[in-house]
Amino acid sequence: MKQIKCPNCGKETTWKDNPYRPFCSEKCKLADLSKWLNEEYTLFSEEPVVEEEADSRS
Ligand SMILES: [Zn+2]
Numbered sequence: 001m002k003q004i005k006c007p008n009c010g011k012e013t014t015w016k017d018n019p020y021r022p023f024c025s026e027k028c029k030l031a032d033l034s035k036w037l038n039e040e041y042t043l044f045s046e047e048p049v050v051e052e053e054a055d056s057r058s
Contacts, residue, residue: 008032 002015008028015021023029
């Protein structure tokens with residue numbers, strides 16, 4: 001059986017029959033997701049996206 005390591009806590013878990021893969025549990029899956037969403041949100045709120053192509057054509 002394939003063994004993987006949970007990206008959130010590093011605990012060894014199995015790939016097969018694991019609804020939360022690649023995480024070991026629902027808790028780790030949600031923790032990683034919320035972390036990712038928070039980083040995304042912080043990125044957008046601190047630095048507005050600059051449209052680089054705005055002045056490239058004249
Ligand atoms: Zn975990």
